[in-house]
Amino acid sequence: MSEPQTPRILAPHLQSFQHRLVRMLGKVVQLRGDRAIIDAGGNVDVILNRDSHLAVGHAVEIIGKVDGNLHVKVVAATDFGTEIDFNAANAVVEATHRHKEIFYED
């Protein structure tokens, strides 16, 4: 189908997902102009688009492309509020990689 897959990853996985579209859930640490830092198992530099509305302290789910500097260029950002259980969210990432057959190709 037409929507591309967006593997869920954390900061340590960025290296292996260069130039690919990914999905990251993290907590917004810092906002500065069109840049932000989110904590998703480690700090990640995020390059925002015009439609991103991030709030410091909120969880945000980002769909974006990992560039050569391991920054993530946002395609879409969804606010996940302040009640996210990051232990569960990080367990999801782990599960999706370990049991890839039901989540992602290759």
Next chain:
Amino acid sequence: MSYNNYDSGYSNTSYGGGGGGGGGFDPNGSQNSPSGGKREFQQDSMRAVTIKQILEAEPSGNSFNIDGSSITNLTFVGQIRNISSQKTFTTYKLDDGTGSIEVKKWIDSNAAEEVDPVKSRLVEGSYCRAWGKLNSFGDKRHVGVHNIRPVEDMNEVSYHLLEATVVHLHFTRGPPGGAAGAGGAAPQQQNQQLDTSDNYGAANLSGYSSVAKRVFQYMQDAPQTNEGLHQQDIAAKLGVDTADVARAGDDLLSGGLIYTTVDDQTWAILEAE
């Protein structure tokens, strides 16, 4: 493919123009909390899946298989990518990161003129949970949904993906620890592997009283009909007070290890398979 084998498992759907629902289904029936713990893993089960699993489900007669097991009702969580409204149904395109699929929700003609508060919150980019059945039309698949609602607590996204993983592993590897009981929650069953001191077959008796353990052990070993054993026989054989056996029986009953047969005092062991 027609829609005429829809059951009306959800009381707020009547499928007015949709070709009628199968009658007689109790709207308060066992399917109304599909995200809850109880899964039957058989006919008319409600299975949590990822969209990739739906897209890769193997056709089998009129239905589909996932992990070699027939599927009927599915539930999944996704982000709405597109909404298109037709006269009789609304199509949502849902994306959960593993793939995307169209889901169709028939419009209840009886409630058509009213503004639906749930529907107004299903907007592009938002997450929702859907329940429905997989259909294929030509080589294009879609899910006819009984119900679709917005996700309120975003942890439900994590929850759903973990649940889909657990169910997948259940079908491909069997229950956690290879142990008893498809109905139990996974985290508790993992403790079984740690409890090596007592071997009571597949059952986990840690946490039960010593009387309960003896009762269970005796029930496993004693010759009996399929009516099981009466609590007074057990008490007599074990030389334990009947009241203690009754209490032990209550614990084992509520733990799902035994069940009552001809009357409340006659018990048999609930076999795992």
